[in-house]
Amino acid sequence: MADEAKAKGNAAFSAGDFSTAVRHFTEAIDLSPTNHVLYSNRSAAYASLHKYAEALVDAKKTVELKRDWSKGYSRLGAAHLGLNQHQDAIAAYRKGLEIDPNNEALKSGLADAQAAAAAATSRSRAAPPPSPFGDAFQGAEMWAKLTADPTTRGYLQQPDFVKMMQEIQKNPNNLNLYLKDQRVMQALGVLLNIKFRAPTGDDMEVPEEGSPPPPMQRASESEAKKPEPEPESMELTEEKDAKERKEMAKKEKEAGNAAYKKKDFETAIEHYTKALELDDEDISYLTNRAAVYLEMGKYEECIKDCDKAVERGRELRSDFKMIARALTRKGTALAKLAKCSKDYEPAIETFQKALTEHRNPDTLKKLNDAEKAKKELEQQEYFDPRIADEEREKGNECFKQQKYPEAVKHYTESLRRNPKDPKAYSNRAACYTKLGALPEGLKDAEKCIELDPTFAKGYNRKGAIQFFMKEYDKALETYQEGLKHDAQNQELLDGVRRCVEQINKASRGDISPEELKERQAKGMQYPEIHNILSDPVMIQVC
Known part of the structure; x- marks a missing residue:
């Protein structure tokens, strides 16, 4: 539901309907109040409506929720700049650049903020030269108007146009230098609310969704002549980043697999850990790391990774085979840790759970082996020849008194305490014979002969x-x-x-x-x- 509301907000923003965008983003925030992207989007929408105070509140919330997200500081800087809080804007952009030093939007935003601060200082020292259009090119308001108008919105993606407008903004008298450019005339018409004929061609493009006042582009003349790429919506950049991180995570996994095959377990652990940091939506990185821990004999670490894989896999609705794999590896680690028969019980239970997810022959074999090992340990733990002799003598007394069922009970207990005693099998065979249970007696007699x-x-x-x-x-x-x-x-x-x-x-x-x-x-x-x-x-x- 939150994603649906966000999508509606993005669509409204792209259409220039910023009030509707705010409404949809607010609805999405009500459904998902900890989603930092939603506050970022609404901040951009408020800024487009010149509601910089509201934009600032949302930008601060964005940074609070996601302190390592550079775009949050871009929103924060834009809001401060809209409120003419130049030093706060500069601080916000610098903070974002600490996180992402190569972010061009933050660099340009910082340049804008610094230029605005310098201009404000200059105005405080001397009165600006008179210009009939000076008010039309005021700071963030100019960029907001150009962004809001569909006829000029696409120009903001063109570096040479942005550069001309920045020059005019610095000195409105520079307008005379660019009057022959139809785009500048169109922009002037928008700023003065005068209708000019819209230019034709393929230069009308949709700007990045939720963009702040345009950054100060520093493009060479050759770059200005290059065709501009299709602009991305507000979240496309994030999706692109996520896709790149997933690809990087896959490469780390491949490197981990190669190290694992070489028995270089420490290196394999490092690669799988990096893959997890890049992409936490693929539980194979956890199950692979668990496999390495299993080989290294670090069974507790293996179990922790398997538990995380199962929990995360349930959240992501991962393939049931992946869940089964994690459970099987956990069961194997538990079996390795078993010291007594009771220690095998959690391992057996885990294998059984794995089989309910996916009936894998390897898992079934591990279950059978664990059950067999448990039974053997139970026999070893129960083994006591002294008690076995005592129970056999009790059986003999019952046999003499013709209490054959009781005798069978004592002989059976004797065999549990010492399953290698041929006398107990012989005596129980005699009891079965007296009771008419001839097939059971025959088995005991044959076992007796087998043992001795x-x-x-x-x-x-x-x-x-x-x-x-x-x-x-x-x-x-x-x-x-x-x-x-x-x-x-x-x-x-x-x-x-x-x-x-x-x-x-x-x-x-x-x-x-x-x-x-x-x-x-x-x-x-x-x-x-x-x-x-x-x-x-x-x-x-x-």
Whole structure:
């Protein structure tokens, strides 16, 4: 809304409707009271209406809001000059030149102010020579009238015309030297309210929007003959400056990227920082600097830059991919700082936020790695063999009392405290078997064997479960594998016997002779099984 009102004010100013311009600029200021450009524009409009007191108030506000903006001092100097406050005008222009020493408008304004001050001093010493047109060429009023009139406004962009008018202003008798110039005659008509025929050609141009009384141009004769460029509106110069700053910022970024690739991190930081100073509307400068800090191990600085990038990116409605990139880099830095499992929680949360912005495979991998690292640290932090043994003994007591669910609970806690204990897996497998949870029991038995392949009880647990699942062939293989490590283990031998019994029973039913011979051949591979089958009692059972 403020920009819309400002645009209307600029349009009214260009049309010479300064009162309407003031109204629109006032409306914009009400909507955006801290925008220094709006006060600057309204100051120019007031000056064009010869309301220099109001112009001075707005100029002072402009400088107050933006002390490093040279145009504010140009407005301030013009207002002081309009009020014939010559020394204040000189001070204002000099202050602006301290900020921008090459600003031609400020240089010319200073020259005008100094000339006006000198003229005022001369008038105080001696009366000026009489001139019939002397009053028409009075200071700022002359320039204001020429600016306001559309027939002469364009001339003010032509250095030779400005120079002639300055000469006439210094000494009205010099008018006789320039009477053949149609532009001077046209200007004289405007100043005396006399209508002359407007000159033709391409010399009628619109002056810079909100310009102060024209500066004293110091142009050579060759420069005066050059065609004048199209005048810029009040804000075009600022837009041009902003565009140039953005281009400079991009070059700084490119230099930073080159330094980063060379691992010259300090230089890269300097370039990215300069880019930020030139253009704060591109968060890639922040994310790039954060990446450098990450490489340097300066994780706190990295996190700060990422937070700034996210905040600024939200304000500017930046691409969600850029927001996600900043969050991912912050999460990476947080993960690097993690010392315990809880330290990974903010990193995981940040990665999750990044994925809601943009589902990037790299971010997803970082999230999975952080979750895995957190889990491993939790296990390490929870590891305590002493407590694990205590919990396993509690499980054993519950098992003896046939309190199998309670026993499972204690064995599970024991495994959390020491996940490498094969006995706890074996005992929990026995509990699952009693509870009829055979698949869970089978997994525990296999884990037990994996942790300790020589632990005979693990094979006994696995074989028993397979037997209950009526997988007699598999159970027989399990018992056989256990006997390789403990040939005299009675539980394993009993398991073999039971399997053989069931296989023999099946042989009298649905099993083909070929399959029966195959199963018998497997069992006869081991001497222990051969002895069992040769036992007279076993022969009677079979």
